[in-house]
Amino acid sequence: MTPTVPSVLAELAELALRNASPDVPAAERANALTLSSMILGLAAEVADGEADCLVAENRALAELLADAADETSFRLSALRAENARLRAGLIAAHAAAETAGDDARQDAIWAELRASTERRKLSVAPV
Numbered sequence: 054m055t056p057t058v059p060s061v062l063a064e065l066a067e068l069a070l071r072n073a074s075p076d077v078p079a080a081e082r083a084n085a086l087t088l089s090s091m092i093l094g095l096a097a098e099v100a101d102g103e104a105d106c107l108v109a110e111n112r113a114l115a116e117l118l119a120d121a122a123d124e125t126s127f128r129l130s131a132l133r134a135e136n137a138r139l140r141a142g143l144i145a146a147h148a149a150a151e152t153a154g155d156d157a158r159q160d161a162i163w164a165e166l167r168a169s170t171e172r173r174k175l176s177v178a179p180v
Contacts (some may be wrong), residue, residue, distance in 0.1 A: 110169055114143055117165055143162060
């Protein structure tokens with residue numbers, strides 16, 4: 054599951070508030086600040102690349118499905134909704150390819166799923 058921006062910000066706000074108390078041990082405060090800093094850095098990385106990633110993915114999925122990606126809006130909410138629609142189509146196409154024994158189609162679908170994973174990889178990913 055990918056956390057939403059509001060839930061991440063709420064957690065960071067809670068950490069900041071909790072660690073503002075003078076009775077929080079220095080080591081605990083340092084730990085919380087380090088974690089908060091890392092999360093904010095990753096959030097910035099994701100926010101910076103999310104639209105580009107979704108546009109690329111939606112275009113690739115649309116091509117794979119011989120569909121047209123809806124690009125009337127580049128708002129993240131619209132791109133995510135279009136991505137969900139295309140992924141539902143991909144699931145149906147994958148099931149149909151399995152039923153038909155269409156190995157080439159299955160290979161193309163798996164190749165896009167791997168490419169999608171690579172597009173979403175963060176800079177701190179171990180692999």
